[in-house]
Amino acid sequence: MQFRLKIMSDFFIRRLDAGSSEFSGDLEQLLAWESVADQRVESAVAEILREVKARGDAAVIEYTNRFDRRHLSRADAFCLDQAELAAALERIPADKRAALETAAKRVRDYHEHQLQSSWQYREADGTVLGQQITPMERVGIYVPGGKASYPSSVLMNAIPARVAGVDEVLMVVPAPDNQLSDLVLAAAAIAGVDKVFTIGGAQAVAALAFGTATVPRVDKIVGPGNVFVASAKRAVFGRVAIDMIAGPSEILVICDGKTDPDWIAMDLLSQAEHDEQAQSILLSPDAGFLDAVARSLEKLLKALPREDIAMRSIVDRGALILVRDIEQAIDVANRIAPEHLEVSVDEPERYLPRIRHAGAIFLGRHTAEALGDYCAGPNHVLPTSGTARFSSPLGVYDFQKRSSIIYCSPQGADTLGRVAATLAKGEGLDAHARSAEYRVVKTPGAERG
Known part of the structure; x- marks a missing residue:
């Protein structure tokens, strides 16, 4: 089920329930984003x-x-x-x-x-x-x-x-x-x-x-x-x-309801202030906590220099989602594959093995995503728009190349040559087969093909 919670004049925030039969379609609609270029x-x-x-x-x-x-x-x-x-x-x-x-x-x-x-x-x-x-x-x-x-x-x-x-x-x-x-x-x-x-x-x-x-x-x-x-x-x-090809900035927060709602609201706003297309989502099993964060958003938005941008982002692409428990929240997070994932719960490390898809994972109540943007150490260039399912943060490996090394001894050339020639002939590539066979040790009386 999807509805919008009005928390201030001209400001609404989407509310979803992960237990609703309509949740899958509502989530798809929430995540939909067009390509960067027309x-x-x-x-x-x-x-x-x-x-x-x-x-x-x-x-x-x-x-x-x-x-x-x-x-x-x-x-x-x-x-x-x-x-x-x-x-x-x-x-x-x-x-x-x-x-x-x-x-x-x-x-x-x-x-x-x-x-x-x-x-x-x-x-x-x-x-x-x-x-x-x-x-x-x-x-x-x-x-x-x-x-x-x-x-x-x-x-x-x-x-x-x-x-x-x-x-x-x-x-x-x-x-x-x-x-x-x-x-x-x-x-x-x-x-x-x-x-x-x-x-x-x-x-x-x-x-x-x-x-x-x-x-x-x-x-x-x-x-x-x-x-x-x-x-x-x-x-x-x-x-x-x-x-x-990066899409809009994203944050997804999983919270058990025990973190200061002002902290969580400001974490959501830290991405919303980037641009109108940025996406901020909170998952929690505590409905009362979702209400508290909504009130915090109303209060904190008014003090932001980029209030108009952040408000548009929250209204158009933000959401507060009620989940059954933290395990279900992680299942939803893996489906979304967010750029930034905050896990603001007790003992967050025990949930880490279950997290499959996220650009960067921020564990604990004191680990604000903004720290990763500037000075924590890990890279802030991260996959967006669900591409964390198959992509990784920018890193040293992106500036290194890998070249394979193969050095065959005479015995190795004989062994591998016979295998390669057989497979090449099966593919109908005769020059490949002959090239491999030239290195094969010839038995007495054998002629080069």
Whole structure:
């Protein structure tokens, strides 16, 4: 059963009951979200990609001047060197620098645990098999810019690449009306970004994917952006790798009703304030607690600078869901596969083995999702829109490649060659079979096929 609870003027929040026969359909309706791009966006992006591929820097300058209201005349005008990043680091207040450095260290320490190593093993006949791990040569990170300031995005995207051993890390960040955040540039200095280009939108993605005289072509593009950036990343996938096509931010909270309702309400609002399409859901077996959180939402929303955005998000895509118990809440959470999952209950660790699908899991009453956004250590670039069923957070492994190693001894070539030749002939691939048979030890009188 689905209904909306009115808690303030023009504000309603959806209420669902997981025990209702209509719950499955109601949940599908709640989770429904259209793709990030429509035909108009994709058509505009396709034109920009074509022009940048054909005209390089000239097209990048043209689109940057048009969309970001700038007056660039030379490509070097959108390039920042290491000295300019260092200068931004010196300009920011001491407390902000200290916070960035603390967050960067925690992110770096966490991601160092993800490093993979090459490995090999030798079989009895001398054949050696293994895997060689190598970093990518060059990657590009996209960071939103202008009045918006997302230094955390710089740290979360650049530091894993650095830990992985990537040779060169490039960053693109738009500067509409020539506005650029010192915090973002300072974060780039701390994270070890090599070069920064003050361009954004689909033209920045195109420059990274195709390369221009000024912007080197990269192997992978990561980082968040608007609908045009997302559409461009999708379009260039295959020419370069990408991290993901991210949907709106999401949080799902499981609570037994014993946590302060203000805490839970603010956790929900922390995602709702991102944008109108963000999704915030609470699951609890305590109906009275759901009511208390609804009242807290009413109270706390009024004090938010982004009240209108958060309210629209809660009204359109938020929900309070009554469940039978915590076990059923976890079943529902696994079905949703949220980007962020808070488990605000007693002894949350005992439920961890049952959680199959979530981008990041926050255990305990004191673990606010916002800590993960900034400084806990794990990456905040996470799968959304149910893709946590098959995707993982951004990490060091996203900037490393794996190459298989096969070294056959003469005896190994003889053994494997006979097997391979038999299978190749079964597939009708004669050259494959002969190639394998050339290495097979010949019996006296046998002729090479």
